[in-house]
Amino acid sequence: MFLFFLLKIYWKKRIYIYFNSMAFDMETSLAKKYASILEILILISIAFYIINKAIINNYVDDVKNNFSEHREKPAMMFGSSLFGKSPKKVLIGAMGSKTKTIFGQFLGFLTPIFKIFEKIFKYFETAINRCRNLLKPIRTFFNSIAEMFFKNIQNFTIGVLYSLHKMRNSMRRSVSGFNLMIHSLEHSKNSLESLVNSEPIKLGVSLMSKVEWLAKNAGSMLKVGKPKKKSCFDENTILKKIDETLIKIKDIAVNDILYDGSMIISIHKFKNFEKLYDYRGVFVSGSHAVLENNRWVRINKSSRAILSDISPEYIYCINTTSGEINIDNIIFKDYNESVSNLKNLTINSLVLSKLNNFTSDVSIIDLAYGNKYLECGFGENTKIEMNDFTIKFIKDIKIGDMLRNNNRVYGIVKISGDYVDFYKYNDLVITSSSKVKELGLWKNVEKTSAVKLTRTPFFAYNIYTDSGEIPVYIGQIYRDYEEIYDEEVNNEIDNLVLND
Secondary structure, X not given: OHHHHHHXXXXXXXXXXXXXXXXXXXXXXXXXXXXXXXXHHHHHHHHHHXXXXXXXXXXXXXXXXXXXXXXXXXXXXXXXXXXXXXXXXXXXXXXHHHHHHHHHHHHHHHHHHHHHHHHHXXXXXXXXXHHHHHHHHHHHHHHHHHHHHHHHHHHHHHHHHHHHHHHHHHHHHHHHHHHHHHHHHHXXXXXXXXXXXXXXXXXXXXXXXXXXXXXXXXXXXXXXXXXXXXOOEEOOOEEEEOOOOEEEHHXXXXXXXXXXXXXXXXXXXXXXXXXXXXXXXXXXXXXXXXXXXXEXXXXXXXXXXXXXXOOOOXXXXXXXXXXXXXXXXXXXXXXXXXXXXXXXXXXXXXXXXHHOOOOOOOOHHHOOOOOOOOOOOEOOOOEEEEOXXXXXXXXXXXOOOEEOOOEEEEEEEEEEHHHOOXXXXXXXXXXXXXXXXXXXXXXXXXXXXXXXXXXXXXXXXXXXXXXXXXXXXXXXXXXXXXXXXXXXHHHHHHHHHOOO
């Protein structure tokens, strides 16, 4: 108000001065009259402007704050942009509101009907849920019956296949054995005739005592390890890892990933007793299997393999998740040669049948188990009895160590714990696929009373020995990693794994 008063005085003075300056051609009273009229008009304009501004601001605020009440007015639909609203949305909202109002009144009588239907449907939903809960035991029962039925069919099929396989091989061996017997008898007869009629017979009789002594002591004189099946490579064989780095097979580690994506399950190191073959630049033992012309053959049966003069002190091998080893695009089988559950079940059945001397009346299905990987081993702290009456953890066993009863170690194995199950059996930590003797029968540990462990070690270990046995503290005997050394069984396994 004070500002307004000052403004009034200012303008009054300015007007008076203006008209006073113009008063040279008019009277003083007339100038004052015009000045007063002009002052009144200015004051009315200012008052009108202030009042109008206040009304407009209050109106705009009211419309913005209560736009939902004003939006149905026709003027609001076209002037809504003045209040920060979209004309399109205002028009649609107004139309929707009117439609809802009109049809809401028209369809209001249907609301009770819809509520009745809603209650009926809820009742049916509750009834259906109760029926499902009542029928759940029946569904579970039939599901269990079906599962048991198909499981029995599976076991029966496996047994039939195994029996047919055994019958085929038995008939094959019978024919081969009969032919061999006829030829052997004939050659024996000819040999005996030649021996009896020869002059050196007298010299042979005189040297008989010396020959007997040599036969008794030759084994201990020549024993430096028991050469068995060893599908292995020279220590400097180069493998390619997934990161394209090159590494010697002697330096490869468990769980490393090769270039083809397969992972290393286990690593094997052996004392070597033979010369290696040169197969297209790869030095490998003669018993190893290689893919040649889309079929698997042993290196010593391949026309591409050349026997070399290389005979390193140690040789190495691995097992992979693919069952194969790719070296410069040459595909070799890994050490165990199979990653098929069905084939591994058959292999375990053959081994267990031989260990049990084929005399058990128990079904082989109750003894064998078909794991994907034929890895068997022990926890790292398994105690092994040494020949000098000391105890050594299996993880610390070295090639050349002498176990109880002059049983020499000629190979060691380290196994990833990610691809085996661990069991507690007779206070030992032992892996799946291992063979144990329970109640006089050799079985896979999975088929015994062993307890499966939930927390498992990172690694398992095993060894190869001259006798094929491992003396575990105290007084327990287990099979080594190779499990059995029988030519007939090995031939059966060869026929199985080489005929993919």
